[in-house]
Each structure stands twice: as structure tokens, then as C-alpha cells.
Amino acid sequence: MVDGAKEMNKNFHANGLIHNSNGSLEEKLDELRHLMGKAEGDPLRIVGVGAGAWGSVFTAMLQDSYGHLRDKVLIRIWRRPGRTVDRVTAEHLFEVINSREDVLRRLIRRCAYLKYVEARLGDRTLHADEILKDGFCLNMIDTPLCPLKVVTNLQEAVWDADIVINGLPSTETREVFEEIRRYWKERITVPVIISLAKGIEAELGPEPRIITPTQMINRATGVPIENILYLGGPNIASEIYNKEYANARICGAEKWRKPLANFLRQPHFIVWDNGDLVTHEVMGGLKNVYAIGAGMVAALTNESATSKSVYFALCTSEMIFITHLLAKEPEKLAGPLLADTYVTLLKGRNAWYGQQLAKGQLNLEMGDSIKGKGMIQGISAVKAFYELLSQSSLSVLHPEENKPVAPVELCPILRMLYKILITREFPLQAILEALRDETMYDPKERIEIAQTHVIYRPSLLGHEP
Numbered sequence: 001m002v003d004g005a006k007e008m009n010k011n012f013h014a015n016g017l018i019h020n021s022n023g024s025l026e027e028k029l030d031e032l033r034h035l036m037g038k039a040e041g042d043p044l045r046i047v048g049v050g051a052g053a054w055g056s057v058f059t060a061m062l063q064d065s066y067g068h069l070r071d072k073v074l075i076r077i078w079r080r081p082g083r084t085v086d087r088v089t090a091e092h093l094f095e096v097i098n099s100r101e102d103v104l105r106r107l108i109r110r111c112a113y114l115k116y117v118e119a120r121l122g123d124r125t126l127h128a129d130e131i132l133k134d135g136f137c138l139n140m141i142d143t144p145l146c147p148l149k150v151v152t153n154l155q156e157a158v159w160d161a162d163i164v165i166n167g168l169p170s171t172e173t174r175e176v177f178e179e180i181r182r183y184w185k186e187r188i189t190v191p192v193i194i195s196l197a198k199g200i201e202a203e204l205g206p207e208p209r210i211i212t213p214t215q216m217i218n219r220a221t222g223v224p225i226e227n228i229l230y231l232g233g234p235n236i237a238s239e240i241y242n243k244e245y246a247n248a249r250i251c252g253a254e255k256w257r258k259p260l261a262n263f264l265r266q267p268h269f270i271v272w273d274n275g276d277l278v279t280h281e282v283m284g285g286l287k288n289v290y291a292i293g294a295g296m297v298a299a300l301t302n303e304s305a306t307s308k309s310v311y312f313a314l315c316t317s318e319m320i321f322i323t324h325l326l327a328k329e330p331e332k333l334a335g336p337l338l339a340d341t342y343v344t345l346l347k348g349r350n351a352w353y354g355q356q357l358a359k360g361q362l363n364l365e366m367g368d369s370i371k372g373k374g375m376i377q378g379i380s381a382v383k384a385f386y387e388l389l390s391q392s393s394l395s396v397l398h399p400e401e402n403k404p405v406a407p408v409e410l411c412p413i414l415r416m417l418y419k420i421l422i423t424r425e426f427p428l429q430a431i432l433e434a435l436r437d438e439t440m441y442d443p444k445e446r447i448e449i450a451q452t453h454v455i456y457r458p459s460l461l462g463h464e465p
Contacts, residue, residue, distance in 0.1 A: 025065055029072055032263045036162055036192070043074040047151075047161040049176065051079035051128070052374040053237040053349075054196055055167015056137040060145040060241060065266065067146070076149040077167075078157035083128035085138065089372070090119035090126055093141050103144045107134060110147070139374040143238040159183045163192045166213065169375035170199025170285070171368075173213045177220035184221060192256055193217055193228045198284035199377040202384040208391040209462050210326075210384070212281040214252075226253040229260065230277055232284040234343040243268040251277045278461050279327050286322060287341040288378035289385055290315035293417050294345040295354025296431045310435055311413075316341065317443030318411045322385070324450035325394070325407060325457050350378035358428050364421065379421055386418040388460065396455045399445065407455075410446060412437065 033044050048059035059077045066073045085093070094116050097103050107113040112134050118124035128138045129152050135145040151157040158164060158180050168176055173195070184191070197213035214228045233248030240246050247270040250257050257273040264271045274280060294311055301307040316338065323330040345351050353376045356362040362370065368379040386408060388394075395404035408415055416434040419425040449455075 026069060028263050029066055029069055032259055033072060035259055043072055044163070045161045046073065046075045046163045046165070047157050048077035048165040048167050049158065050167035051077055051132055051137060052167055052169070053137055053140040055165065056132065056140065056145060057237040057241045058165055058167060058196060060148060061266070061269070063148060064146050076151050076157060077132070078151050078154055079129050079132060081127070081129055081152035083138065085119065085126040085128060085131060087122055089141065093131070093136060094120035096141055096144065100144060110134070139372060140238055143241055145241060154179060155183045161191055163194065166193060166195040166197055166217065168197060169377055170197040170201070170213045171375060171377070171380050173197050174216040174220055177217050181221045190223060190227055193223060194250070194260065195228065195230050198232060198288060199381055200282060200285040200384045202387045204387065204391065207459055208388050208394060209460055210282055210388060212278055214277060214281060227256065228252065229257055230281045232280060232340065234339040236343060236347050240269060247272065249274045249280060251275065251280045282326060282461065283323070284340065285377070285381045286319055286385065287344050288350045289381045289414065289417065290319065290341065291344040291348050291350035292354040292378045292382070292421065293413060293431055295351035296358045296428055297435070299355040299358035300429060300432055307435065312345070313443045314435065315413050317446040318413055321410060321446050321450045324455050326460055328456055328458070349373050350376055353378070364424060382414070382417050383422050386414055386422070389414070394457050399449055410449065
């Protein structure tokens with residue numbers, strides 16, 4: 001029993017639940033440096049590209065953990081220059097600073113407090129890259145981060161980077177990495193890229209398929225897909241930085257995913273690894289589709305638990321149906337997908353966006369980039385999934401009419417979201433009509449269709465039949 005207890009205690013520590021897992025931070029860094037062939041005196045260069053909430057938090061977590069090992073690692077973040085901080089945000093930022101003694105003392109020590117006083121009074125204009133250096137992400141003002149090394153010149157940021165963290169929205173990933181390719185033409189070593197982006201694009205010809213951010217990066221840069229990974233999970237950026245317990249999966253080639261999972265793992269942030277890159281990445285985009293509708297339903301029904309549960313049953317049955325189109329063994333995705341969906345519906349920005357639309361605080365004319373929140377990726381995902389699943393070449397058998405139909409015909413929530421958000425044929429209230437449609441199938445029937453019919457379409461993810 002004693003030996004068993006010792007072994008359990010060993011495993012308990014090894015899983016990172018008490019202290020930093022699998023050795024000290026310096027040991028984990030040394031292991032990764034060795035794998036990447038770094039010589040003594042040559043620091044491992046890690047660069048975050050994009051400074052939204054999750055990208056900033058991810059970079060800040062690395063800085064908090066490894067930033068003190070300056071001889072061995074250099075951590076930076078790139079964001080575009082020129083974005084100004086408006087007066088209202090500057091006033092709120094000043095309140096946040098003065099409510100946190102640790103932040104206040106830090107700014108005073110760095111001789112950085114006065115500029116926030118001047119901005120509060122309207123005597124100075126702050127910039128997003130300027131405040132990020134002091135640990136303030138424009139999309140997450142209420143959660144101060146550690147100070148960060150900020151670079152506004154993309155070439156300077158990435159040209160010699162060993163590890164690049166893609167913190168860009170999926171809608172911006174292709175354009176930025178096409179620019180990055182120009183700066184990597186003379187590279188001898190191949191960088192490793194970890195993408196945090198959750199979104200997809202639809203490619204309809206010559207045959208319909210999904211394009212994910214890692215595939216966009218591969219096409220844009222020529223970096224082998226073996227060196228590109230995806231990290232996702234049921235995470236809310238501010239909660240993770242405040243050390244709320246969370247877990248994530250890093251997906252990709254075994255050579256990199258296992259050592260990177262170990263490197264990224266912290267007592268409050270457990271990182272598992274998985275070899276199924278594209279499917280997990282697509283699932284990260286799929287849940288954003290239905291999160292917008294969840295926010296609408298919550299606001300339109302005054303947070304009715306019953307209505308929200310009806311919506312959850314319907315949207316999860318559609319997601320299960322879609323995963324059977326995308327994956328040969330979809331049951332392996334059920335846990336991660338439902339967990340990610342659950343947290344997104346509870347507190348994610350896409351659900352928040354749906355709520356604000358329904359309350360009249362936002363409108364569709366404002367676009368999908370919202371001040372203080374960043375990019376609402378669910379909007380482009382609705383369009384992409386609808387267009388893909390509308391293709392007749394993907395037809396499945398209709399359960400009642402016994403004839404082939406496009407898969408989207410069996411996804412009434414997705415269809416309605418498309419008609420509300422994209423074509424704008426219907427008002428927001430129509431989402432409730434979709435819930436109350438008496439001709440709609442029992443969610444169980446949609447799941448049975450997926451489970452009893454062979455509807456797997458490997459070509460959707462670019463796989464051979």
C-alpha cells in the first residue's frame with residue numbers, strides 16, 4: 001500500500017496537478033531547446049502573432065513562466081501599430097489600474113503611471129501597442145497581464161523566430177502569413193507554428209472542402225504541415241490567466257506535439273496531445289456557429305432555462321450529425337466538442353455577440369469586428385458551414401422523403417442562422433420560430449440518421465475516400 005501510495009503521488013505530481021509537471025521549468029525549456037537544436041547562448045525565440053485576448057494571454061502565460069530565463073528564451077508579441085485607445089476605454093483602464101494595488105505599484109516603478117493619468121484627463125492619446133507593453137490587452141482591459149515585449153514591425157518579429165504562436169482570427173490568418181513568407185525566404189531552419197485560431201473557410205471547387213487555419217498557414221508559407229499544430233480547448237482567456245483550472249489539446253505531428261504539451265503544461269492549465277489535427281481544428285470553429293444562436297435565445301427568452309435547453313438539444317444534435325460527415329470515428333470528438341461548446345455557450349464572445357444583437361446593443365451593420373471583443377469568428381463560420389453543406393455532391397438520404405438532399409436540409413438551426421446573419425432574410429426573433437417548428441425532427445432522430453447511415457465524407461477535410 002505504501003509503494004502504491006508513493007506511485008500515485010508520483011503520478012499525481014507528474015500530471016502537473018501540484019507543481020509544474022515533468023520537471024522544473026528550466027528542465028522543460030532545456031528539453032525543447034535541445035529538440036530544436038539550439039546552441040548554448042542562442043535563446044529560443046518565441047513570437048506571438050496577433051494580440052487579441054487569447055493570443056495575448058497565451059504569450060503572457062509563457063512570459064510569466066519562462067521570461068526570467070532570459071539567456072535561454074526570448075518571448076515577444078507582434079501587433080499592428082496605430083490603433084488608438086478612445087477616451088471611454090482610457091477612463092475605464094484608469095479605474096482598473098487604481099483598483100489593483102499590484103498593477104498600480106508596477107506602473108509607478110516603471111515610470112508609466114503618468115501617461116494613464118493624462119489619458120484619463122484627455123490630455124494624451126494612448127495606443128494599443130503602447131498599453132500592451134504594460135500588460136493591457138485592448139480586448140480584455142479588465143484583466144491586466146504581465147508586461148510584454150511588443151514589436152510592431154512584422155519582419156522584425158518573425159524573421160528569426162523558432163516558434164510562432166498564431167493568435168490571429170482565422171479571417172486574417174492567410175493574409176498575414178502570406179506576408180510572413182516573404183521574410184522567411186532565406187531561412188535555413190524551419191519554424192514551428194502553433195495556431196490558436198478557431199474558424200474555417202469553405203472551398204467549393206473542384207470539390208467542396210474545409211480549409212482550416214493550419215492549412216491556410218501551410219499554403220501561405222510553405223512550412224510543412226508536420227511543423228504546424230493547433231491548440232484548442234474549453235478556455236476563456238481571462239479565466240485562464242487568472243489561474244482558473246483549464247485543459248487544452250495540442251494537435252499535430254508526434255515529434256512536436258508531445259514535447260510542446262509538456263512545455264506548455266502548468267498546474268492550472270493541463271495540456272494533452274492528439275494526432276488528429278484538422279478534425280479538432282474544425283470542431284473549434286463549429287461550436288462558434290451555434291454559440292451565436294445560443295446568445296440570441298438567451299436574450300430573447302429572458303434567460304429561460306427551458307428554451308436554452310431546447311436550443312442546446314437541437315444544436316448539439318446538428319453538431320453530432322455534422323461530425324459524422326467529417327470524421328470516421330466521430331465518437332472520439334464528443335467529449336472535447338461538447339466541453340468546448342458548453343463553455344462557449346456560457347461565456348464566449350460569440351454567445352455574448354448573439355445576446356447583444358438580440359438586446360439591440362449591437363446590429364449586423366457593425367460587422368464582425370467588435371470594439372473591446374475583437375473578431376466574432378462565428379459569423380464567417382456560419383457562412384462557411386452553410387455553403388459547404390449546401391453542396392448537392394455531399395447529399396444524404398432524407399429520412400421521410402427517401403430522396404437525396406444536401407446535408408444542410410437536415411440542419412434547420414444552421415439554415416436559420418445563415419438567413420438571419422448572412423442573407424438577413426429574417427429578423428433575429430426567427431431563431432425562436434426555428435425552435436418551435438412543429439415539423440422539426442426530434443433531435444434523437446437526427447442523431448440516429450448520423451449513426452445508422454454511412455454519411456462520412458472524407459473529401460470535406462481533404463482526405464482520400
